Amino acid sequence: MQDLFTSAPTCLRGRRLPGPGEHRQLQDDHVRRLEALDRLRARAEECRVATDPDRDLVTLPEDTLSLLELGDPVWAELGKSIRAWRELVPLRRLEDFGFEAEAENPLEEPNPRMRRFGGGVEAWVFVGEEDGSVYKFYRPLEGPDKKIGSAFGFRRGEEGAAQAEARHGSYRDLFEKFLLIGALGGMPIEVVAATPEGVVVVKQTLGDPLEQGDDVSGRLPEGLIEIPSRFLRADRDHPRLCFCGDRAYLVADLHARNLVRAADGKLRVIDLVGAAWPADGPGADPSITAWLERVRLDPAAGLLAPVRDEDL
Secondary structure: OEEEOOOEEEEOOOOOOOOHHHHHHHHHHHHHHHHHHHHHHHHEEEEOOOOOOOOHOOOOOOOOOOOOOHOOHHHHHHHHHHHHHHOOOOOOHHHHHOOOOOOOOHHHHHOOOOEEEOOOOOEEEEEEEOOEEEEEEEEEEOOOOOOEEEEEEEEEOOOEEEEEEEEOOOOOHHHHHHHHHHOOOOOOEEEEOOOOOEEEEEOOOOOOOOOOOOOOOOOOOOOOOOOOOOOOEEEOOOOOEEEOOOOEEEEEEOOOHHHHEEOOOEEOOOOOEEEOOOOOOOOOHHHHHHHHHHHHHOOOOOOOOOOOOHHH
C-alpha cells in the first residue's frame, strides 16, 4: 500500500491491524531510527555542531553540508549520517497533509483532507477522510529548549525510593515512546515525517475510544510488572515496569484516554509516558537493581530474593 498523503509505502490503513511480520518491521524501524539519531548526534559532536536540543539535528536538510563534505572526511561522515536519518524521517511540509500553507497556525485551520479527532498537550490528532487512518502531529514547545512530548525524569524521593516526575521530553524521548507502544502490543505507529518547523508526523491505526474515566487498572497490557512503592513513586496513573530489548523502562499514564478498542476487540495503548530506568543515581539502589534482575528472568518474582534453607 501507499500512504495517500506521501505516496510512501505503508502497512497502516484505517482500522486494519498489521500482521506479525509487519509488526516486527515497524519495531525494527523504530530501533533503526533511534540508532540513526544516536549516530547523527555522535558525528555532530565530532564536528562540534550543537546537539542540544536535538530538534536542531532532527530537522537538518540532507544537503546541509554539501560544500563542507568535499574537503573534510569528518564532515563527510556527518553528511552521510544526516542522509541516513532523512531516509528514516523525511522532511515534509504541513501542506503535504492538506493544511493551508499561508495560515498563521495551519493546524487550526479547516483541512478538506483531514478531520480533527482530538488531541492533548503533546499532539493534535486527525483522521484522514479518504482512508480513515489516524495522523498525529506532535508540536514542539516554543522557547529556547525546543522540547517536545513528555518523558519521566528521576530524582531521589523519600525513604530511598526513586521519584519519577513527568517533564517535557526530547525528540529522542518521543521516538523511543513509539518503540515502547509497539513493545506493549499497542496501536501500531509509523513515523511519516518531520516538518521544517519541527513537527513530527506519525500515522496510527484507528480504534474506538473508551468512556472517559473508565477504570482500566485490571485491563492493562500483558507483560507489565507492578513496581513496589518502596522502590518508586510516580506522578502518573498506573506506573509499571516493562522490558524492551535488554533495557528496563518505566511506563505510565495508562488511563482510559490512552487506550482504545482495536478491530480485534483488544484494548491497545495509543499513548503513554515512559523512560528508561536509570542505570545510576535515583533508581539504582542495590536492592532495586537486584529486584530488576529477578523480574527480568521471572516477572512474577517477589519483592525479596528467596532464601535457601541452608542459609537460615
